Amino acid sequence: MKYPIGIQSFETIRKDGYVYVDKTDLVYKLVQGHIYFMARPRRFGKSLLISTLKAYFEGRRDLFEGLKMAELETEWTKYPVIMFDFNGVMNKPNSLRDNLLFEMHLIEKRYDIQPVLNPETGDTSLDAVARFRNLIIELHKKTNQRVVVLIDEYDKPLLDLLETGNADDEKLLVSNRELLKAFFSIFKATDDHLRFVMLTGITKFSQVSMFSGFNQPDDISLSNRYETLLGITEEELHSVFAEGINEMAEEEGRSVKEVKESLKLQYDGYHFSKRMVDVYNPFSILNTFAKLEMRNYWFSSGTPSYLVRLLGNNQEDVMEYTSRNYPEQMFIDYKADKEMLLPMIFQAGYLTIKGYDKEFNTYRLDFPNNEVKQGLITLLANNYLGQEYEMTSTLVNIVRALRDGDLEQTRKLFTAFLAETPYSMRPKKDQKDRELYFHYTFYLLMRLISCYTVYTEKQLSEGRADCIVETPKYVYIFEFKLDGTADEALAQIRERGYGKPYEADSRQLFFVGASFSSKTGTIEDWKTEE
Numbered sequence: 001m002k003y004p005i006g007i008q009s010f011e012t013i014r015k016d017g018y019v020y021v022d023k024t025d026l027v028y029k030l031v032q033g034h035i036y037f038m039a040r041p042r043r044f045g046k047s048l049l050i051s052t053l054k055a056y057f058e059g060r061r062d063l064f065e066g067l068k069m070a071e072l073e074t075e076w077t078k079y080p081v082i083m084f085d086f087n088g089v090m091n092k093p094n095s096l097r098d099n100l101l102f103e104m105h106l107i108e109k110r111y112d113i114q115p116v117l118n119p120e121t122g123d124t125s126l127d128a129v130a131r132f133r134n135l136i137i138e139l140h141k142k143t144n145q146r147v148v149v150l151i152d153e154y155d156k157p158l159l160d161l162l163e164t165g166n167a168d169d170e171k172l173l174v175s176n177r178e179l180l181k182a183f184f185s186i187f188k189a190t191d192d193h194l195r196f197v198m199l200t201g202i203t204k205f206s207q208v209s210m211f212s213g214f215n216q217p218d219d220i221s222l223s224n225r226y227e228t229l230l231g232i233t234e235e236e237l238h239s240v241f242a243e244g245i246n247e248m249a250e251e252e253g254r255s256v257k258e259v260k261e262s263l264k265l266q267y268d269g270y271h272f273s274k275r276m277v278d279v280y281n282p283f284s285i286l287n288t289f290a291k292l293e294m295r296n297y298w299f300s301s302g303t304p305s306y307l308v309r310l311l312g313n314n315q316e317d318v319m320e321y322t323s324r325n326y327p328e329q330m331f332i333d334y335k336a337d338k339e340m341l342l343p344m345i346f347q348a349g350y351l352t353i354k355g356y357d358k359e360f361n362t363y364r365l366d367f368p369n370n371e372v373k374q375g376l377i378t379l380l381a382n383n384y385l386g387q388e389y390e391m392t393s394t395l396v397n398i399v400r401a402l403r404d405g406d407l408e409q410t411r412k413l414f415t416a417f418l419a420e421t422p423y424s425m426r427p428k429k430d431q432k433d434r435e436l437y438f439h440y441t442f443y444l445l446m447r448l449i450s451c452y453t454v455y456t457e458k459q460l461s462e463g464r465a466d467c468i469v470e471t472p473k474y475v476y477i478f479e480f481k482l483d484g485t486a487d488e489a490l491a492q493i494r495e496r497g498y499g500k501p502y503e504a505d506s507r508q509l510f511f512v513g514a515s516f517s518s519k520t521g522t523i524e525d526w527k528t529e530e
Contacts, residue, residue, distance in 0.1 A: 002017055047200075050085075053148075107135060233278065328361075471507075
C-alpha cells in the first residue's frame with residue numbers, strides 16, 4: 001500500500017494510487033448545506049477535506065470513480081471556486097493581504113474579470129475586501145453559477161501572532177483580525193451569489209467577533225453527523241488498513257489482535273461529539289504503517305508555537321483540566337483570555353471528549369491516547385523545569401526501582417534529578433508556591449513514565465494525599481513537606497488514613513515521607529514505612 005504522508009491533494013492521492021479512506025458520503029451530505037465552519041487539531045486532514053470539496057465543486061467526476069460519491073451524485077455541476085490557503089507564513093506586515101490579493105488575481109486572470117479599483121487611489125492592489133466582493137459577483141455573472149469559497153486554516157494569521165509579547169506582533173494581530181472580519185463580512189453582502197462556503201481551522205475565536213460581519217456559519221466541530229468526517233474510525237482502520245496491520249504483526253512477531261490493541265491505546269480515543277465514536281489520529285496511523293513502527297509521530301511533528309507561548313505565560317496547573325466535566329461553551333470557543341487555557345488545549349488536540357452527562361449537558365475531558373498524554377506531559381516538563389526532557393536513563397531507572405519496590409534507589413534518583421534542576425526555575429514567592437513546585441515536579445516525573453497509575457492531591461475520606469503511584473505489585477503513598485521532616489509526613493499519612501482504601505488490596509503498600517529543602521532545592525529527609 002502507498003501511504004500519503006504529507007500529501008494534502010485529493011487529485012494526487014486519487015491519481016497516484018495512494019490509500020484513501022472514503023469519506024465522500026459525508027462530503028455529499030455536507031455539500032447540501034450553505035456555510036460551515038469546522039475546527040480540528042493540526043494534521044487531522046482539514047486541507048485534504050478542502051481539496052476534496054474543491055474537486056467536487058469543479059465537477060471532477062473522474063476523481064471520484066469507485067467512491068461513494070459516484071453513487072450519490074448524478075448532476076456533477078461545475079461551480080466557480082475561490083480557495084484561500086493560510087497555511088503559509090502570516091506573521092509579516094501585509095502578508096495576509098498579499099496572500100488574498102494574489103489568489104484573487106489568479107482567478108480574475110483565469111475568468112478575464114476586471115478587478116475593482118480603489119476609489120481613492122485608482123490602484124487595484126490595496127482594497128482586498130472590495131475586490132473580493134466584486135470577484136464573487138462577477139464570477140456568478142460570468143459562469144451563471146453561484147460561487148464556492150473554501151478557506152483552509154482561517155485562524156493561522158492570528159495564531160502565529162498570539163501571545164508573543166512583541167508590540168509589533170500585537171499591532172499586526174489586530175490588523176489581521178480586522179481584515180479577516182471585513183473580508184468575511186462580504187459573505188453576508190453576497191449571500192445570493194454564494195453556493196457554498198467552508199472555513200476550517202484549529203480554533204474558533206468568539207470574543208474577537210471574527211464572524212460577526214456575516215451570517216453565523218454552521219459550526220459542525222462537535223456535530224453528531226460529521227464527527228467522523230476527519231480522522232479514521234476503528235472500522236475503517238481494520239478494513240482499509242488490514243494489509244498494514246498484518247505487516248506490522250509479522251514485523252513485530254505479534255498477533256493481529258495484539259497490534260490492534262496497541263494501535264488503539266497509542267492513537268485512538270478522539271471523540272468529536274456526544275455520540276463518542278472513536279477516531280484515530282490519521283497522521284500517526286499513516287506514518288506507523290509506512291514505517292512499520294509505533295512512535296509519537298503527531299507530537300514529534302511539532303507543537304503549535306502559540307500553545308507553547310500560552311503555557312509559558314500561564315501559571316495554571318494544566319493537569320487539573322483532565323477528568324473534569326465542563327459545559328460546551330468553556331472549551332469550544334477561545335475568548336482571548338490567557339487565564340483560561342482550556343479551549344486552546346482542547347482545540348489543539350491535547351484533550352478530547354471522554355464522556356457526556358445528558359442530565360447536566362456537560363462533557364468530561366481527558367487525554368485522547370498514550371501518544372498525546374506523553375506528548376503534553378513532556379511539553380509541560382520542558383516548560384516547567386526549564387530543560388529539554390526526554391525518556392532518559394533516569395526515568396527508566398525510576399521505573400525499574402518502583403517496579404522492584406526499591407525505594408532507596410527511587411530516593412537517590414529523584415534527589416539527583418532535583419539537584420540538576422536550575423535554581424532559577426524554583427519559585428521564591430512564598431511557602432505554598434515552593435511546596436507546590438516540589439509536588440508538581442515529582443508528579444510530572446511520574447507522569448512522564450506513563451506506564452503506572454499516578455494520582456496527585458487525591459481526595460480521600462480524611463484529606464488529600466500528595467501523590468499515589470500504583471504499580472502491578474506495589475502501591476506507594478507519598479506525602480511531602482517543605483523544610484519539615486519525613487516523620488511529620490509519615491505521621492500525616494497514618495493519622496488521616498490515606499492507606500485505608502488499599503487495605504484489601506493484594507499489592508504491597510508503602511508509605512513514603514519526604515522533606516524538601518527550599519535552600520538546596522532537593523530532598524533532605526526521606527523515610528519509608530511498609
